[in-house]
Amino acid sequence: KKHQGELKFAQQVVKELMSKKYSSFNYPFLEPVDPVALNCPTYFDYVKEPMDLGTVSRKLNNWEYETADQAEADIRLVFKNCYAFNPDGTIVNMMGHRLEDVFNTRWVD
Numbered sequence: 001k002k003h004q005g006e007l008k009f010a011q012q013v014v015k016e017l018m019s020k021k022y023s024s025f026n027y028p029f030l031e032p033v034d035p036v037a038l039n040c041p042t043y044f045d046y047v048k049e050p051m052d053l054g055t056v057s058r059k060l061n062n063w064e065y066e067t068a069d070q071a072e073a074d075i076r077l078v079f080k081n082c083y084a085f086n087p088d089g090t091i092v093n094m095m096g097h098r099l100e101d102v103f104n105t106r107w108v109d
């Protein structure tokens with residue numbers, strides 16, 4: 001009960017990160033990375049715990065998180081995985097940093 005308000009806030013932030021407003025740089029993070037579709041067979045050598053914003057949104061809607069901190073950890077895992085696989089200077093790495101900047105401005109602890 002006591003965490004419901006903060007989980008509603010987390011849902012609202014994830015909805016915004018996934019919105020058309022940021023469609024030019026959020027699309028690599030909306031669904032699970034498909035190493036076959038993207039032709040990146042080494043993906044699971046770099047990323048041991050895949051995570052994406054669509055999965056976070058589903059988990060929020062299914063009340064799979066008890067606290068907003070747990071949702072925040074999954075959201076930050078999306079960016080951590082992005083930087084682990086997409087080196088500095090690559091387009092997708094820069095897209096991750098742009099979306100992370102939006103997240104950091106919206107997420108108030």
Ligand SMILES: Cc1ccc(Nc2c(-c3ccc(O)cc3)nc3c(C)cccn23)cc1
Pocket residue numbers: 027028029033038039040047078081082083085086092
């Ligand atoms: C050969 C190769 C190299 C880089 C990539 N990165 C990448 C990723 C990605 C996102 C998050 C993540 O944690 C890892 C990868 N998403 C994409 C998309 C949507 C299009 C093109 C490249 N993309 C894909 C294939």
